[in-house]
Amino acid sequence: IGRSSGWIFLTTALTFLGNQGSRLIQGFVVTSSQLGIISLAQAIASIPAEIAQRIATGVALPRIAQIRRERTSSHQDTTRKVHGIYAIFLLLSYVILWIISPIAIRFLYDYRYWGAGHILQLLCINAMATNIKNIHTSYFVATGGANLAFKVQLAAAISNVAGIFIGYHLGGIDG
DSSP states (O other), X not given: OOHHHHHHHHXXXXXXXXXXXXXXXXXXXXXXXXXXXXXXXXXXXXXXXXXXXXXXXXXXXXXXXXXXXXXXXTHHHHHHHHHHHHHHHXXXXXXXXXXHHHHHHHHHSOGGGTHHHHHHHHHHHHHHHHHHHXXXXXXXXXXXXXXXXXXXXXXXXXXXXXXXXXXXXXXXXXX
């Protein structure tokens, strides 16, 4: 296994811990009913990113890597275009989700889960920041900078853990 593969593995492990570890920590700081509301909102908030990620890893990143191997001068333009389209898709998806989330939650779920609408709005804001980070880490991996992707993911994981504790302490479930 090459050096790049090792960095990619470590980045993937940190991504998993950052995403799933936050849920573990939340289980210690919020009540079980609050955790249910947060989990519902998190599941819905992840939908746009999952769609974009499937397209990016299945189509965009292989194409960027191929262009980089064949024509190094145009890969940066292609990468910028792909990242721009990805960012616009996510921005529009999360703005729409942010607008409709309270109404959609009230329509789809009973009153016990209505608080998820507000939490979903907060998660939409967080998801945009997370996906901007993901765009950069995918760019680093696609262009041979897997060690930079690891560093970005490490910083994100540390700030995620700290943010959960500080946010809950300062703002309760909204924090």
